[in-house]
Amino acid sequence: MHAVRDLRVLLRLRDFRSLLAARLLSQAADGVFQVALAAFVVFSPEKQTSPAAIASAMAVLLLPYSLLGPFTGVLLDRWRRRQVLLYGNLLRALLAAGTAALVAAEVPDWLFYVSALSVTAVNRFVLAGLSAALPRVVGGGEQLVMANSLSPTAGTLAATAGGGLAFVVRLVGADGNAVIVLLSAALYLCSSLTALRMPPDLLGPDPGMLQPRLGEALLSTARGLVEGLRHLAGRRRPARALAAMTVVRFCYGALTVMVLMLCRYSWADNESGGLALLGITVGVSGAGFFAAAVVTPWAISRLGTSGWIACCAATGAVLVPALGLFFAPEPMLAAAFLLGLTTQGTKISTDTVVQSSVDDAFRGRIFAIYDVLFNVAFVGAAAVASLMLPPDGRSAVLLIVVAGLYAVVVAALVRFRHRGTPARPTKPQLP
Secondary structure (H helix, E strand, C coil): CHHHHHHHHHHCCHHHHHHHHHHHHHHHHHHHHHHHHHHHHCCCCCCCCCHHHHHHHHHHHHHHHHHCHHHHHHHHCCCCHHHHHHHHHHHHHHHHHHHHHHHHCCCCHHHHHHHHHHHHHHHHHHHHHHHHHHHHCCCCCHHHHHHHHHHHHHHHHHHHHHHHHHHHHHHHCCCHHHHHHHHHHHHHHHHHHHHHHCCCCCCCCCHHHCCCCHHHHHHCHHHHHHHHHHHHHCCHHHHHHHHHHHHHHHHHHHHHHHHHHHHHHHCCCCHHHHHHHHHHHHHHHHHHHHHHHHHHHHHHHHHHHHHHHHHHHHHHHHHHHHHHCCCCHHHHHHHHHHHHHHHHHHHHHHHHHHHHHCCHHHHHHHHHHHHHHHHHHHHHHHHHHHHHCCCCCCCHHHHHHHHHHHHHHHHHHHHHHHCCCCCCCCCCCCC
16 A cells, blocks of 8 residues: 555654654643643532633633744744754643642642643644654655654544543542643653754754844744745635634534533533543544544545545534434544544645645744644634533534534635636645
């Protein structure tokens, strides 16, 4: 199979393996840390969780630093990205260790949120840096598509595996939350050390683009952001892909809040049972992410990136009402797998389009903007869901709205495709 051959070629590249290892450890730590947050906010026995509380937690942890995301991109295009991975993950390890101490000390909730917010703030740099650096360690064309199938999807699976490990620790440990956060700190430290396997200048940007003085970089932030947006505005393909991914992410976020409430109040008699069900749902969704890594290169070679994104959105438009309206665990687990596949398939396609259509000098800024859209869509979805969901999480109206948004993505992409993009490319390409 071509996919197996291309995968073997990628894994023979030492620098790609090093970057992949750094991603896997970093995102595994993210998964562990996120489960600690979910356990603290949603499944603590002393808390009466509501959709509004979940939305507020997501806003506190994601929104402020997401809005600053473009500024991190300007710095990423001036700082050596390998150093960002090295020192960013080291800083997160220290901050996570501090957060674990706060959890063990049973400090007020607001202090926990401030500490957790510091950990997630650094994540803006690390994730954008990982994506911007990928084309520096692989070739273009089919190899880049395969790398985008493998790297982000493997990272998502690592986050899922980290989350699964954290679920186990939380269910069997009396002081599980503090132990979970300490585990994430250890994984962040390992990711930081892995970055040392790569030369400092390997991941770019090119030496002529480096602006090592922080003051100079900060002074040029506003101008650099405008240049990045102008660069994106002049390239319709990545702009359309980012718009589609934003809507798909919004849909996924709304459904995530619904599943959290169903696990907490409808599908289990106690907090431990609800947390176990959530862990199963996350694992099934992770299996869908893995399936996307296998299917997406084949699908892109036949449908193109826009066609595959449209196919993924169409699947969501049909499956969300067909499976979700039962409000039962079994159909929802089937939906979790298929929506995991289609959401990750959309992300792989979007990553590929952005990386192949954006100049390297602007790539950090564009991926930082991508990061803003990714997180603001999720927080916005949580806010909308908090207004529509009853306490038990059962809302047919929300499911219909989500299905409608998927359908809008399909209609928009089909319209653009008919304006000039070939329906069936004769060889793999990035329409």
